[in-house]
Amino acid sequence: MELAERIRQVAREAEEALMACDDPGELEALRVKYLGRKGALTLLLREIGKLPPEERPEAGRAGSEAKRRLEGLLEEKREALAKKAKRRALDVTLPGRRPPLGKRHPLTQIIDEIVDIFRGMGFEVVEGPEIETEYHNFDALNTPPDHPARDLHDTFYVEDGRLLRTHTSPVQIRVMESRRPPLRIISPGRCYRNDTPDATHSPIFHQVEGLYVDKDVSFADLKGVIAAFARQMFGPDVKVRFRPDFFPFTEPSAEYSFSCVFCKGKGCRVCKYTGWLEISGAGMVDPEVFKNVGYDPEEYTGFAFGMGVERLAMLKYGITDIRLFLENDLRFLEQF
Ligand SMILES: [Zn+2]
Numbered sequence: 657m658e659l660a661e662r663i664r665q666v667a668r669e670a671e672e673a674l675m676a677c678d679d680p681g682e683l684e685a686l687r688v689k690y691l692g693r694k695g696a697l698t699l700l701l702r703e704i705g706k707l708p709p710e711e712r713p714e715a716g717r718a719g720s721e722a723k724r725r726l727e728g729l730l731e732e733k734r735e736a737l738a739k740k741a742k743r744r745a746l747d748v749t750l751p752g753r754r755p756p757l758g759k760r761h762p763l764t765q766i767i768d769e770i771v772d773i774f775r776g777m778g779f780e781v782v783e784g785p786e787i788e789t790e791y792h793n794f795d796a797l798n799t800p801p802d803h804p805a806r807d808l809h810d811t812f813y814v815e816d817g818r819l820l821r822t823h824t825s826p827v828q829i830r831v832m833e834s835r836r837p838p839l840r841i842i843s844p845g846r847c848y849r850n851d852t853p854d855a856t857h858s859p860i861f862h863q864v865e866g867l868y869v870d871k872d873v874s875f876a877d878l879k880g881v882i883a884a885f886a887r888q889m890f891g892p893d894v895k896v897r898f899r900p901d902f903f904p905f906t907e908p909s910a911e912y913s914f915s916c917v918f919c920k921g922k923g924c925r926v927c928k929y930t931g932w933l934e935i936s937g938a939g940m941v942d943p944e945v946f947k948n949v950g951y952d953p954e955e956y957t958g959f960a961f962g963m964g965v966e967r968l969a970m971l972k973y974g975i976t977d978i979r980l981f982l983e984n985d986l987r988f989l990e991q992f
Contacts, residue, residue, distance in 0.1 A: 659703055659711070660718040666696050667722035674729050680737050687730055697722060762992040763862055763981055766969040767844045770864050773888045774842045777881060779866065782841045784827035786848070787818050792826035796948045797905040812848050812859075820848035824865035825905060828941075828960060831867065832949035837956050838870040844965070855977045862965035869941065869951070869958030875908070878938055878959035882912055889968065890917045897932055906939025906960055917971055926971075933971060936963045 657665075670690040677683050690697045701719045704712060760768070771781055794806055805811070805822065812820040827843035843865040851857040868877065879898060886894045894914050901911040913934045916927035923929035938961035943953035966978050973992070975981075980988050 659700065659707060659715040663697070663700050663715065663718045663722050666690070666700060667726060670697065670726055671729060674726070674733055677733060678737075680734070680741075683730070683733055683737065691723070691726060691730075697726065759989065759992060761981075761989065762969055762973060762975075763965055765992060766965055766972065767862065767864070769889070770885075770963070770965070770968070771842065771844060773885055774864075774866065776888075777840075777884060779840050779842045779868075782827060782831055782843050783845060784821075784824070784830050784843060786821055786846055787814060788821040788826050789818055792829050793819055793821050793823075796829040796945065797825055798942050798944045798948075799904045803904065810850055812850055821845075822849050823847055823962065824863040825960070825962065827865055828867045828905075829945075829949060832869070832946075832951060837951065837958070839958070840868050840870075842866045853979055855979070858966065858978045858982065860982065861978070864963050864965060866961045866963075867941070867958060868960075869956055871956060873957045873959060875940060875959065878940070878961065881959075882938065882961060886914050889972070890914060893920065895921065898938075901937055901939075903937050903939055905942050905945050906937075907942045909937060909939035911937055912961075914971075918974075935967065936961065938962070 670686070673686050673689075674683070677686060687695075689695055692698065697719075701723070704715045704719055707715055775781070790806075794801075794803070799805055811822055814820070824843050824845050824847060827841075827845070831839060831841055831843075845862065845865075847861055847863050848859060849861070851859050853859060866881070868881070879896065882898075883896045886896050894917065897913045897915075898910040899913070901909045903909040911934060913932040915921040916924060916931050916933050918924050918926045919931065921931040923931050927933050938959065941958040941960050946953040946956065946958075966981060969975065969981070970978065
């Protein structure tokens with residue numbers, strides 16, 4: 657038989673054995689048997705050099721093809737057997753690995769909670785732009801051009817004269833401009849002020865604005881709404897205190913506080929031993945603001961209030977540094 661034919665025959669035999677092989681040890685034995693230094697195919701390949709020159713090309717082609725094919729098959733089989741062994745090593749009685757689940761940011765959680773509470777009292781959620789006109793952010797809210805809040809040091813201005821809103825109050829104006837009373841809205845959102853970051857200041861922060869306009873709305877309604885919110889947010893024993901304050905867009909204006917959630921009003925470090933935690937400002941909508949949006953102050957009254965989302969989250973979760981909210985440190989975020 658010609659050498660080329662003998663090579664092909666040995667290759668077929670080797671191929672059949674490889675296909676039937678089911679064990680890594682046996683596979684290695686087959687490799688040695690056919691492709692090892694004294695393997696059947698190796699020995700045949702060595703004979704090619706001894707052939708007369710005219711017979712060498714055919715035998716050479718048959719040899720290299722057989723070798724390439726068997727080596728490929730060996731590799732495939734090795735991988736398949738390794739995979740099989742791995743499957744066998746798998747203990748199906750072990751509990752599965754839990755895929756890591758993302759969570760909502762603590763600020764988002766607080767905003768959702770605030771929104772739920774006010775929705776329960778019939779408030780509707782409205783959003784407004786973060787890049788505002790000076791008119792909506794200041795003028796319409798009865799904040800004249802010489803008011804210190806408009807200072808370049810406090811406000812980020814955009815090149816075209818607009819600005820990054822410094823509070824969520826401009827949403828009140830946008831809603832009143834486009835709708836008629838009765839109105840009962842809250843507006844959660846991001847605000848910006850040119851503050852140097854420290855434990856209690858952040859140039860980016862969140863507020864929730866509230867507005868209630870109808871006939872015969874009184875300060876008592878405002879107190880009732882804020883007290884109901886405080887109890888749902890921090891528990892049934894929380895007390896609310898209002899003290900006179902000044903804001904350009906409300907008259908009268910008040911600062912409101914909750915009894916300290918840490919010491920129940922007895923006095924502790926967080927409340928600076930006063931028993932009270934200042935939350936934010938509120939008041940009756942100034943008649944000038946109503947005039948700016950075309951409401952008749954003789955016909956309608958209303959109240960507005962704000963609240964700092966970070967402040968509430970810090971109180972609720974006992975967080976002492978506002979910067980943690982924006983640093984995206986997983987060790988912090990995973991706690992919520
Ligand atoms: Zn306290």
